[in-house]
Amino acid sequence: MELKPFSYNSMSTFEIQKISTTLFSNFRHKFGVRYSNQFNCSRGLFLKSYSVSDESYFAAVTTSSHSVDGINGSTERLYYRNLILDAFDDEYGGVVIDPNSLPQNSYAFASILCLSLSHWKKLGKKGIWLKLPLEKSDFVPIAVKEGFEYHHAEPGYVMLTYWIPEGPCMLPGNASHQVGIGGFVINDNNEVLVVQEKHCSPATLGLWKIPTGFIHEAEEIYTGAVREVKEETGIDTDFIEVIAFRHVHNVAFEKSDLFFICMLRPLSSSITVDDHEIEAAKWMPLVEFVEQPLIQEDSMFKKIVDIFIARLGKRYCGLSTHQVVSNFDGKISSLYYNVIDNDDANCVGK
Amino acid sequence: MELKPFSYNSMSTFEIQKISTTLFSNFRHKFGVRYSNQFNCSRGLFLKSYSVSDESYFAAVTTSSHSVDGINGSTERLYYRNLILDAFDDEYGGVVIDPNSLPQNSYAFASILCLSLSHWKKLGKKGIWLKLPLEKSDFVPIAVKEGFEYHHAEPGYVMLTYWIPEGPCMLPGNASHQVGIGGFVINDNNEVLVVQEKHCSPATLGLWKIPTGFIHEAEEIYTGAVREVKEETGIDTDFIEVIAFRHVHNVAFEKSDLFFICMLRPLSSSITVDDHEIEAAKWMPLVEFVEQPLIQEDSMFKKIVDIFIARLGKRYCGLSTHQVVSNFDGKISSLYYNVIDNDDANCVGK
Numbered sequence: 040m041e042l043k044p045f046s047y048n049s050m051s052t053f054e055i056q057k058i059s060t061t062l063f064s065n066f067r068h069k070f071g072v073r074y075s076n077q078f079n080c081s082r083g084l085f086l087k088s089y090s091v092s093d094e095s096y097f098a099a100v101t102t103s104s105h106s107v108d109g110i111n112g113s114t115e116r117l118y119y120r121n122l123i124l125d126a127f128d129d130e131y132g133g134v135v136i137d138p139n140s141l142p143q144n145s146y147a148f149a150s151i152l153c154l155s156l157s158h159w160k161k162l163g164k165k166g167i168w169l170k171l172p173l174e175k176s177d178f179v180p181i182a183v184k185e186g187f188e189y190h191h192a193e194p195g196y197v198m199l200t201y202w203i204p205e206g207p208c209m210l211p212g213n214a215s216h217q218v219g220i221g222g223f224v225i226n227d228n229n230e231v232l233v234v235q236e237k238h239c240s241p242a243t244l245g246l247w248k249i250p251t252g253f254i255h256e257a258e259e260i261y262t263g264a265v266r267e268v269k270e271e272t273g274i275d276t277d278f279i280e281v282i283a284f285r286h287v288h289n290v291a292f293e294k295s296d297l298f299f300i301c302m303l304r305p306l307s308s309s310i311t312v313d314d315h316e317i318e319a320a321k322w323m324p325l326v327e328f329v330e331q332p333l334i335q336e337d338s339m340f341k342k343i344v345d346i347f348i349a350r351l352g353k354r355y356c357g358l359s360t361h362q363v364v365s366n367f368d369g370k371i372s373s374l375y376y377n378v379i380d381n382d383d384a385n386c387v388g389k
Numbered sequence: 390m391e392l393k394p395f396s397y398n399s400m401s402t403f404e405i406q407k408i409s410t411t412l413f414s415n416f417r418h419k420f421g422v423r424y425s426n427q428f429n430c431s432r433g434l435f436l437k438s439y440s441v442s443d444e445s446y447f448a449a450v451t452t453s454s455h456s457v458d459g460i461n462g463s464t465e466r467l468y469y470r471n472l473i474l475d476a477f478d479d480e481y482g483g484v485v486i487d488p489n490s491l492p493q494n495s496y497a498f499a500s501i502l503c504l505s506l507s508h509w510k511k512l513g514k515k516g517i518w519l520k521l522p523l524e525k526s527d528f529v530p531i532a533v534k535e536g537f538e539y540h541h542a543e544p545g546y547v548m549l550t551y552w553i554p555e556g557p558c559m560l561p562g563n564a565s566h567q568v569g570i571g572g573f574v575i576n577d578n579n580e581v582l583v584v585q586e587k588h589c590s591p592a593t594l595g596l597w598k599i600p601t602g603f604i605h606e607a608e609e610i611y612t613g614a615v616r617e618v619k620e621e622t623g624i625d626t627d628f629i630e631v632i633a634f635r636h637v638h639n640v641a642f643e644k645s646d647l648f649f650i651c652m653l654r655p656l657s658s659s660i661t662v663d664d665h666e667i668e669a670a671k672w673m674p675l676v677e678f679v680e681q682p683l684i685q686e687d688s689m690f691k692k693i694v695d696i697f698i699a700r701l702g703k704r705y706c707g708l709s710t711h712q713v714v715s716n717f718d719g720k721i722s723s724l725y726y727n728v729i730d731n732d733d734a735n736c737v738g739k
Contacts, residue, residue, distance in 0.1 A: 189542035287722035339715035365689035372637035
């Protein structure tokens with residue numbers, strides 16, 4: 040990307056005037072005023088950015104002329120230096136722009152970004168990460184004009200990336216999966232906790248199904264399963280195992296979906312239905328649950344129920360959860376595996 | 390949100406002039422011309438949007454006056470109707486704006502979006518979905534000014550949402566997880582396929598580890614494991630089972646990570662190292678692999694190796710993959726579970 044004068048075409052009169060004020064209020068008393076008359080533009084303020092050695096210069100020059108009582112007013116001019124965005128190196132030979140170093144207005148941002156990219160190219164940097172908070176959304180088109188692409192976004196910000204080298208972008212991808220859970224809860228009377236949803240797919244209309252839902256951000260699978268069962272039915276449970284999981288693609292927003300089928304032990308029996316999501320909930324005899332046509336006629340539902348029944352009969356091993364910390368990243372994490380070496384094992388052979 | 394005159398402050402002179410041209414070239418010959426002189430602004434074009442009943446009106450009025458040979462030029466005026474963005478209903482009582490219905494310029498977009506939101510509010514719609522392609526990045530700040538938030542983004546677009554009702558937003562969340570795999574490959578000589586990475590964490594420096602990586606978009610766990618092993622070492626394999634998985638949070642971009650440890654059967658023996666990612670790869674005697682201090686001193690690595698050895702000794706059940714189609718969503722999906730009902734079972738009790 041060539042260094043080029045900032046184009047004021049993406050700026051409004053209002054913004055230009057505001058920035059003009061900002062620039063002067065910020066810098067008039069900080070910098071000596073130099074005369075330069077090489078730039079001109081119709082909006083009264085023109086900004087030209089250029090680089091001299093590795094130090095960057097940034098010159099803001101007003102050329103707006105005004106006349107009071109026949110006397111032409113003089114034009115204010117100034118410059119200041121070192122306007123490269125603060126950034127720190129990432130693990131991949133790239134840099135992450137410090138969101139706190141972003142200027143207040145898009146006029147300054149356009150110029151500083153242009154200078155910074157040039158600077159990082161000279162340093163041989165690879166990927167540039169730019170996180171723009173929602174309140175800086177007016178910076179987005181400016182970054183895109185410079186060649187940035189979107190990487191991912193959350194409600195409060197959008198992350199953009201710029202890949203400097205020739206050849207394919209080697210930056211890591213965005214999150215690719217949503218994670219859902221379903222909870223099998225069976226009581227001492229051999230009754231399964233089932234619900235009917237208010238908004239269900241036509242294919243499952245009338246089906247009494249297990250409580251399901253998505254896990255929250257940074258939530259564990261085992262706590263998500265317990266929470267969803269509690270929210271939908273009011274029943275308290277203990278997590279026992281993941282007995283199976285389903286992997287499917289191109290679901291919401293073309294993302295993939297991992298759905299973990301969990302076995303839970305009930306700790307209470309009195310049902311309270313969540314009016315927002317759930318039409319009805321009840322304890323249903325296992326046989327009645329299994330014999331529902333929508334389950335018997337669906338290869339996936341039938342297989343999952345077979346697994347559930349095998350697990351009840353101790354003819355099946357699910358994966359239970361265990362907290363482990365690894366030196367690899369120092370994080371506490373949940374490792375899901377069969378219990379093979381202690382008395383908690385309550386599956387095959389027990 | 391109240392209907393309000395469109396503010397030209399977010400527009401550049403250039404854009405306003407361009408839009409002026411566009412408006413007239415698009416619409417002059419399409420609509421009857423009505424006189425109205427209630428608006429005025431310094432740039433020669435002012436746009437006011439308002440709603441009459443459920444039909445929307447959109448009036449573009451030039452007030453630029455010009456004089457040629459002492460004769461004042463007349464001002465062009467026009468209006469046109471029904472400028473609500475095309476949209477279709479989603480499953481949640483909301484609407485999804487058709488990206489193909491977006492206008493060409495941000496000036497028109499600001500007004501049409503404002504009218505459309507008012508229209509959908511009257512209809513009692515809930516969530517509004519707005520997908521803006523990269524080339525329409527100048528629409529992003531306009532949508533944010535109207536109250537839109539980011540939902541998610543991919544390189545080519547950003548998805549924004551607007552939640553109309555009072556109370557908490559009930560829209561489904563963004564993808565929350567990245568999915569990684571690791572492949573245990575052991576040959577008939579009881580040697581494990583191991584690698585040393587070029588860019589590894591300091592904590593694993595010198596560790597001979599199993600091949601690992603992220604699965605691609607819409608890729609299966611079992612094909613991702615086979616692909617990664619092939620890419621890093623050149624070894625062909627068959628997927629056998631997921632023997633365990635790890636769930637950890639706040640990894641890349643504050644997202645969560647699901648890492649599936651897979652057991653694979655080698656189909657070839659000659660190693661070809663991937664120079665980009667891998668420093669070295671080899672077949673390592675199982676005992677030597679297990680006795681590495683970095684494994685023995687790490688509770689997670691040690692547990693995973695214990696599981697691997699238990700699985701080799703047929704004292705452990707992993708989850709194998711099975712293709713199933715469900716009426717629930719009509720999709721082919723992979724269901725991972727123990728083999729409990731056929732001769733392929735090669736774990737506990739076999």
